[in-house]
Amino acid sequence: MNKEIENTLFVNGQTVEIADEPNLLEVIRKANIDLPTFCYHSELSLYGACRLCIVELEGKGVVASCSVQPEPGMEVRTHTAALREMRRTTLELLLANHPQACTTCAKNTQCKLQDLAQRFGIEDVVFNRPVKERPIDDSNPALVRDPNKCVLCGDCVRFCAEVQNVGAIDFANRGAQVTVTPAYNKGLGDVACVFCGQCAAVCPTGAITPNSAEQDVMAAIDDPETTVVAQLAPALRVALGEEFGYDPGTSVTWQMVAALKRLGFDKVYDTSFAADLTVIEEAGEFIERMDEGGERLPQFTSCCPAWIKTAEHFSPDLLPHLSSCRSPQQMFGSLARRTLPEQLNTTPEKLVVVSIMPCTAKKYEATREEFHQNGKPDVDHVLTTRELAGIIRGAGLRFQDLEPESFDLPLGFKSGAGVIFGNSGGVSEAVVRYAHEKVTGERSPEVDVHAVRGEEGVREAQISMGDRTVRMAVVHGLANAQRLTEQVRQGTCPYDFIEVMACPGGCIGGAGQPVSFDENIRQKRKAGLYAVDKGLQVHHPQDNPYVAASYRDAIGEIGGEEAHDMLHTTYKTRQRIAGQELSLANSEATGQQLEVDVCLGTSCFLKGSQDLLQALAKYINTNELGEHVEVKASFCHQKCGRGPVVKIGDKTFEHADFDTVRGTIDEVMQNS
Amino acid sequence: MAVKKFEDVCDILDRQGRNPARLIPVLQEVQKIYGYLPEEVLTFIATSLDLPPARVYGVATFYAHFTLEPKGRYVFRLCDGTACHVKGSSDILNALRDKLGLSEEQDTTSDKMFTVETVSCLGACGLAPVMTVNESVYGQVTPEKATEVIDEIVKNEEDNG
Structure with missing residues (x-):
């Protein structure tokens, strides 16, 4: 066989070369045939369940092409009468x-x-x-x-x-x-x-x-009493256009602003402004952690609410490693609620803050109790990119024909660093642009930090800042992030700063973005955001005059008390299943028993709480204390750094061991 | 004895080497201890085997052998395989459910005395329709015979106080 034949197969008689495609389906697609499928995704494992990508393979009959290894010489037919009938029936x-x-x-x-x-x-x-x-x-x-x-x-x-x-x-x-x-x-x-x-x-x-918020937002706009302002996330501007026939990655920033004004928003601001604030606070925090010797390093970024919730559920022991900075959405909300009512001649109660985000987790983030003031959320409603497109269409606006309009000041002015937040690697790059000057007193000669850009799920970069080298990692996808948290736990994590975004490619690949069947969609949107950065006058957050003014007029010192109050937050551990506990009571609860509650949450479990519980159970059995002591296990006491945690009566013991617990029980028993 | 049960669960997990691939044998043994699979025990098993609770729940609901609800003291298993079905097992099922006030959604009486469920085949097609009550087998059952079994059990329970 000559080489040409060795590497080819036949699709409906047409010769197609086999490169490194993992399956027959990909080879067939290369021949410009769009085989239907529900369950095939190149990023996921093979499932082979939907049976729509079936083909006839000479000598083998009907097979699911996603699950077949391409072999030289194969003769494949993709739309015979029999196949069409089978697909129809399916x-x-x-x-x-x-x-x-x-x-x-x-x-x-x-x-x-x-x-x-x-x-x-x-x-x-x-x-x-x-x-x-x-x-x-x-x-x-x-x-x-x-x-x-x-x-x-x-x-x-x-x-x-x-x-x-x-x-x-x-x-x-x-x-x-x-x-x-x-x-x-x-x-x-x-x-x-x-x-x-x-x-x-x-x-x-x-x-x-x-979960759509369209109705709530329209109701707020219709209410004559309220002043409704919008903040637009960076990743929105290079994706919204897809809903109106623009090529992916085309920036439609100005039409988008115009559309929002036509819809009745009183002011339209840019979340990228708050991203500039985030960079300054987060980099300040990072430099502080480096200076204190690195115990709280690596520092994980905290812009992504899905990542934060992941850490709270699965890595509660590492919460001190998270940056305490609020995400740009919530920094904006906090600042808006405090400063805008006066500027816009309204009250905090009548100001409605609407976020438009590429993200579904932002909808949940806005409801977190940490981001409420006087019982009111800082951000009232969160729309996704697609929901905004729906509202624009619903209002009958001809998006393409809108006269461009610009963001309102001051919260609509941003540096390019705040815009590239929407790309995986963007936060890291923005932090470097700011921190380099902060650490060395000089600006890095190159604005762009290509070392942190790219596609891979885990990327690393060593960035020199004067005599220091900062070891950075950029990850997207939460499985990748969890691999790094495991390294931190084992003490083998070689990084100082870790950027985590839950979605593939960062926010541009968020779940609120337009639906696309284009395989290169993320690359196109990413390139679009970098181009927006290039087109702006300011690329460094420290050059944003309105950020400087905000510090002067509202926030005070960078990383100061006021800044912490407004721009930082705290985290809490979360149970995997809300409200579950495992009762080990021997008899019906009488209300008279001494209650002993051992935490079996993930972190305490890893620190040996199960052995403790077992030993305790045995002890109670052998000494026939069952009538007097009620043992139960619950799934998190939210003190994961100090586990195993045991509650005896109303006392809580951290780093508990069996002897302490037994001693306390004996003591209580003797006294009663 | 909740403490004893918990210890047994821990023993089972240890014996199976906390190996996620041993999930099914773990569930089988744990169900023997509790008579069913309580949700919080499933979550504990998930934590111990480093599996998501949703995966453990998926396995536990896939197999008819596993149950997440406590069963009654007397479990009626009515065969609804081909032979039994043809011989009228549906009528028996309806009679049992009517008598006990049960339905497809609620298969156990609120006093936890009776459970009525169907199984695909008990492998005794010659005796169709077949029913088992705990370990006893009843062949060529009719709706009348089936409800008589209930009456007998109730009577025995009353006699024994």
Whole structure:
């Protein structure tokens, strides 16, 4: 065989070269044939469940092309009559299980099932719907789960487990009852879901969608009493255009501002302004931690709310390593609520702050109690990029024809450093642009920091600042982040500063962004943001005159008390399943027993709380103390750095060991 | 004995080497201890095996053998395999459910005395329709015979106080 034949196969008679494609499906796509599929995602493991990518393989019959290794000489046919009929039947069966309410679905016109039904010319659903209606889960502000619309492709399950290592949802039950659900059929709000929303981003139908705030925002705009202001996230400007026919990555900043003004927003500001603040606070904090000797290093960034929730659920022992800075959204909210009412001639109560974000986790972040003042959230409503597009369309605005308008001052002025926040690596680059001058007294000769840019899930860079070398890591994807937290725990983490973004590519790949079937979408949006930075006059946060003015007039000293109050926050540990405890009571609780509560949360568990609990249980059994002592295990006392934690009566013991606990119980028993 | 049960669960986990691949044997043994799989015990097992609770829940709900609800003292398992179905097992199921006020959604009486469930095949098709009550097997059951079994159990329970 000559080399040419060695590396080729035949798709519908056409010769196609095999390069390093992992499966036959990818080779077929290279021949410009768009084989339909629900469950194939190049970033996820193979599943082979949807059976839509079937092809006829000479000598082997019908196979799912996603699950076949390409081999030289293969003869593949992709749309024979038999294949077309099989695909149709598969789709008809899926449609039989699917609600027929396309027009009212959040995914209408962007649904893969709808698209394929059209492509295959299915005009009638021939089978009856056999499954009972299942309840909708809207237990949280970020995501809505409608199991009735699920086609069981498992993309969400695999994304959550493989890319994020969260595993908040999985398949449950069997046969016709199979469903994708959080543990114990709880709502997403009651389990360790971090609201990154990538499940919704990969969902081919409307089974998981962002929880829309469109109605709330329009109601606020309609209310004549309120002053409604918007903050626009960096990643929005290079993606919103996709909804209106622009090429991905095209900056539509000025039309976007114009659209918001036409919609009735009183002022339109830029979250990038707050990102400039974040850089200054976060870099200041980092330099302080370096100066104090590095005990709280590496410092993890805290801009991404999904990452923060991940750390709170899974790495509570490392919370001191997180930057205490609020995210740009919340810095903006805090500053807006404090300073805008006076400027805009209104009251804090009548000011409505709306964020427009590429992100679903931001919807949840805005509801965190840390970000409330006097019972009111700093950020009232959070819209996603797609929701904004929906509102613009709903208002009948011709987006492309809008006269460009510019952001309002002062909170609409930003440096390019604040804009590149939307890209993975952007926060790190912005911090370097600021910190270099702060540490050495001189500006780095190069503005761009190419060492932290790129695509890989974990990137590292050594940045020299005078006589110091800062070892940085940039990660996206929460599984990657969790690999680094494990290194920190083992004491083998070689970095000083770690930027974490939950979504692939950073915020530009957020779950609130337009749905796209373009494989290079993230690269295009990323390039768009770097281009916006290039086009701005100011590239360093320290050059933003309005940031300087804010410090002077409202915030006070960088990293000072006032700044901490307004711009920083605290974190708390979170249970994996809300409110669960394991009662080890021997007899009915009488209310008279001494209550001993041993924490079995992840962190205490790792520190040996189970052995402690076991020893305790044995001790109580042998000494027949069951009537007097009630032992139970709960899943987090929120003191993870000091585990194992044991509560005896109303006393709490940290770093508890068996002898202490036994001694205390004996003491109480003797006294009673 | 909740403490004893918890210790047993820990023993089981240790014996299985805390190996996530041994999840099913762990669940089988743990169900023997509790009679069912309580949610908080499943979460504890998930933590111990370093698996997400959703995965453990998925496995526990996949197999008909596992139950997340406490079962009644008397578990009626009615065969609904092909032979039994043809011989009228649905009528028996309805009769049992009517008698005990149960349904597809609620298979256990609120006093935790009776559970009625169906199984795919008990492997005794010659005796169809077949029913088991705990360890006893009843063949060629009719709706009347089935409800009589309930009456007998109730009577025995009353006699024994």
